[in-house]
Amino acid sequence: MDKLTLGDTASPSLVALSSSVRDVASALLRIDESDPAAGAALREAQRWIDEARDRLARVGRTSDTPRVGPGADAATTRPYYFPGALEPSVHVGAPAMTATQDGPRRFGTVRFELIHEGPPGCVHGGFLAWMFDQAFGQLVVASDEPGGPTHRLEVTYRRPTPILRELRYDVGTERIEGRKHFARATLHHGETLTAEATALFVQPRTGPLRMESDGG
Numbered sequence: 001m002d003k004l005t006l007g008d009t010a011s012p013s014l015v016a017l018s019s020s021v022r023d024v025a026s027a028l029l030r031i032d033e034s035d036p037a038a039g040a041a042l043r044e045a046q047r048w049i050d051e052a053r054d055r056l057a058r059v060g061r062t063s064d065t066p067r068v069g070p071g072a073d074a075a076t077t078r079p080y081y082f083p084g085a086l087e088p089s090v091h092v093g094a095p096a097m098t099a100t101q102d103g104p105r106r107f108g109t110v111r112f113e114l115i116h117e118g119p120p121g122c123v124h125g126g127f128l129a130w131m132f133d134q135a136f137g138q139l140v141v142a143s144d145e146p147g148g149p150t151h152r153l154e155v156t157y158r159r160p161t162p163i164l165r166e167l168r169y170d171v172g173t174e175r176i177e178g179r180k181h182f183a184r185a186t187l188h189h190g191e192t193l194t195a196e197a198t199a200l201f202v203q204p205r206t207g208p209l210r211m212e213s214d215g216g
Helices: 012-028 038-059 125-142
Strands: 100-102 105-111 150-157 166-177 180-189 192-202
Touching (some): 105 125, 125 166, 125 192
Antiparallel strands (some): 180 192
16 A cells, blocks of 8 residues: 655644644734733733743754655754644644545535634635645545645635635545546535635655555
């Protein structure tokens, strides 16, 4: 069986901290500076966040080189957190997603927060493209078929997509042609199709993103 192995898996504590940071970012966008209490709250929060930043910096890796592939030197590289097929993301800008894998198909829910707002009350189109690319990528990673980096991603925006609501997405493999993996996805709010996308992933012939056989 061919599988893509890449990067590190974040611990539950790191994922939980990332979720808290994401909540702080959304909370900032609800601050009304005309409120007399806002100024003091902001200054206090600034001190807490600066202290947390400094404490984390003292234990973080300083290298800019990502740790990818077997044999990478942990002492001279930084972790590269690429979430597995059904694992939560450690990246603070990522919307919360659930996922279920069913053969060549993957489906779940996604919720966009205030930090993802573009037009009032709606998701910015760039974040929708990111979500589709993430869902496609995890479909490829979870499958037993060839795949690799995104070669082409095309998003069609059908209706405004609301923030702060549970949305449903569905991605699936359309066909495999050698090293090429073609896929299609939809996003719904209730019964309304808000966006859909197609993607092409191409497996590299060589390099760290090449899928290697595990002997199965």
